[in-house]
Amino acid sequence: MKCLSGKAGVSERGAVLLGDSVACDAFDADRPLRVVTHAHADHLGGLRRSLKSCERVLMTAATRDLIGVVNGSLPLDDGAVELLGYGEPFEFGGERVTLVKADHILGAAQVVVEDAEGSRVAYTGDFRVEGTAPLTDCDTLVVEATYGSPSFKRAFKVDVRELLVSMVEKRLRHGTVYVFGYHGKLQEVMQILHHADVSVPFVMPERVFRVSKICESHGMRLGCLALSTEKEGKELLDENLPCVAFYHMNARRRVGLVGSSRICVSGWEFHSPCRQIGEREHLVALSDHSDFDGLIEYVRRCKPKRVVTDNYRVRHGVTLAREISRRLGISAVAMPR
Numbered sequence: 061m062k063c064l065s066g067k068a069g070v071s072e073r074g075a076v077l078l079g080d081s082v083a084c085d086a087f088d089a090d091r092p093l094r095v096v097t098h099a100h101a102d103h104l105g106g107l108r109r110s111l112k113s114c115e116r117v118l119m120t121a122a123t124r125d126l127i128g129v130v131n132g133s134l135p136l137d138d139g140a141v142e143l144l145g146y147g148e149p150f151e152f153g154g155e156r157v158t159l160v161k162a163d164h165i166l167g168a169a170q171v172v173v174e175d176a177e178g179s180r181v182a183y184t185g186d187f188r189v190e191g192t193a194p195l196t197d198c199d200t201l202v203v204e205a206t207y208g209s210p211s212f213k214r215a216f217k218v219d220v221r222e223l224l225v226s227m228v229e230k231r232l233r234h235g236t237v238y239v240f241g242y243h244g245k246l247q248e249v250m251q252i253l254h255h256a257d258v259s260v261p262f263v264m265p266e267r268v269f270r271v272s273k274i275c276e277s278h279g280m281r282l283g284c285l286a287l288s289t290e291k292e293g294k295e296l297l298d299e300n301l302p303c304v305a306f307y308h309m310n311a312r313r314r315v316g317l318v319g320s321s322r323i324c325v326s327g328w329e330f331h332s333p334c335r336q337i338g339e340r341e342h343l344v345a346l347s348d349h350s351d352f353d354g355l356i357e358y359v360r361r362c363k364p365k366r367v368v369t370d371n372y373r374v375r376h377g378v379t380l381a382r383e384i385s386r387r388l389g390i391s392a393v394a395m396p397r
């Protein structure tokens with residue numbers, strides 16, 4: 061038995077089901093179309109099986125390119141993948157699928173499915189409310205719920221991006237600054253620093269470098285990039301010279317441990333835009349998701365008839381559904397339960 065509410069829902073395995081044909085962000089055996097909203101791992105569930113058995117696997121070109129780097133063994137060139145630009149419709153079995161830009165990481169998309177009778181259902185994917193156009197006129201809207209509890213609010217009085225730039229500039233006077241974060245977010249930090257004219261080299265290991273190169277090939281401007289394994293980058297790091305070293309969060313306990321300044325960028329911080337978490341280590345509250353107020357504001361702008369909250373990826377769907385019903389008077393339910 062599938063979880064559905066007005067032709068949209070979320071399966072027990074995290075597939076966001078839209079209309080009759082579409083499963084987003086996880087494999088579903090009954091759905092001929094798979095949509096990948098973006099390249100983060102919690103949205104790639106069962107992608108290998110989808111590539112094998114679905115009629116089509118839809119995604120943006122940037123998402124395809126990023127997945128090629130973060131999960132290089134997937135057969136992305138075998139013919140099932142259909143690249144869709146934002147706003148470009150794909151017709152299948154009487155339904156029309158459209159991807160709409162989401163402000164999250166490069167290539168991220170919201171998904172709209174319409175049928176011949178005019179029923180319209182949609183899924184936000186992960187998003188930041190600031191740069192994401194609201195999907196209006198939906199019968200059912202499926203909303204991500206990462207920060208779905210009222211305690212997850214980032215009502216800071218300072219601009220976190222400006223704060224980050226000044227922290228990095230100050231610390232560069234003493235040598236290398238390490239920045240730890242997830243793919244996509246790291247490249248956003250590079251873009252912020254480059255835009256603010258922080259002109260030291262940006263040094264990084266191969267995978268971060270390759271993700272960054274993909275971002276550049278899709279129009280992001282990131283600055284002067286160097287590999288940590290090549291002579292120049294290696295020297296900068298070995299001698300603690302002024303540069304910014306970008307590493308995946310997973311490397312936090314392995315690199316930059318002696319004598320360097322360290323900055324972790326994370327959305328899981330709500331009390332302060334910046335907090336000291338180690339001797340030379342700070343956490344900066346830079347998020348690529350909406351906080352609780354942003355989620356509520358987004359749903360308010362969309363005015364859907366019904367809301368389903370994604371209760372699979374993070375377990376705040378039940379709270380978010382309750383708050384949407386209470387604050388906006390819109391029928392809302394969390395799935396899976």
Ligand SMILES: [Zn+2]
Binds near residue numbers: 098100164186
């Ligand atoms: Zn994401």
